[in-house]
């Protein structure tokens with residue numbers, strides 16, 4: 001039961017947020033611990049419509065293939081990777097990937113989010129050629145390639161600086177990178193779940209360098225494991241600060257840890273609740289006052305929860321995900337197609353707007369009027 005004093009503090013905080021005042025980290029922790037979910041949702045929705053007043057939700061036709069599952073980083077939340085020589089390991093040729101991209105483009109896909117493990121056997125030229133050939137041979141798709149972990153791996157293999165790696169990929173035609181590899185930007189947690197992956201500052205540094213060169217990227221957050229409310233706030237504070245500096249984040253994308261087949265499953269065997277997801281969506285909309293889009297996911301949290309999240313401050317429904325292997329490795333499989341994606345958005349009370357990787361609108365699907 002909330003004390004009168006706490007209720008009054010919350011009311012005051014909500015008034016301040018409504019009038020445009022930023023949430024401080026201390027206030028953020030207080031809100032996460034004390035605010036009712038529906039109050040958070042109401043305020044987040046209000047902020048969303050101030051930022052983006054259209055009664056529409058964006059989505060993208062995309063696919064998430066992987067070029068290798070070989071990785072030497074050993075994150076304990078990951079069910080996807082294999083060590084070199086282990087059963088089930090693979091590394092695909094660029095020809096193989098280009099063929100996949102062509103098949104995806106033929107189905108209307110416009111965004112390819114390409115990631116792999118951090119495979120020390122792959123030379124830097126492999127990545128540069130992958131970008132160059134994609135741009136030249138499959139111009140229908142927009143490459144959204146390589147997480148910060150892979151980019152750090154490329155720098156280690158090549159002996160180049162992070163900036164030089166990013167510069168060469170940019171010159172090859174890459175303009176957008178995904179936000180993967182952040183998990184929780186709290187070194188206390190990172191040490192426990194991804195000890196070899198680098199620090200929060202490493203993730204922020206790659207993003208900073210990328211934005212300075214001219215890239216756009218998303219920012220992500222994987223919660224629902226060992227983090228506390230303080231860690232969540234630390235994560236959002238880091239993203240907000242970097243966004244103040246560079247303006248390079250297009251969207252924030254939270255998702256929950258999927259324990260199946262991961263070493264972390266022994267400690268955290270359960271999924272985070274839909275309630276926590278809605279809290280993350282609403283709270284990130286309130287905290288990240290400088291990030292234009294908050295992405296709700298039909299995929300990672302289930303279609304119904306994804307739909308509800310559209311009323312908790314999210315304005316984007318993610319992608320149709322023709323192919324996905326990382327969550328599938330954790331026994332988490334969810335499928336949709338363009339028709340269903342549009343229908344889910346319409347059912348939620350919005351027009352569905354197909355977008356590009358960088359959130360330009362390609363086509364708006366209005367809900368069909370039903371005769372009375």
Ligand code: SF4
Pocket residue numbers: 071072073074075078079080081116117118149194197
């Ligand atoms: S999350 Fe990425 S870096 Fe970590 S083990 Fe899995 S593939 Fe490797």
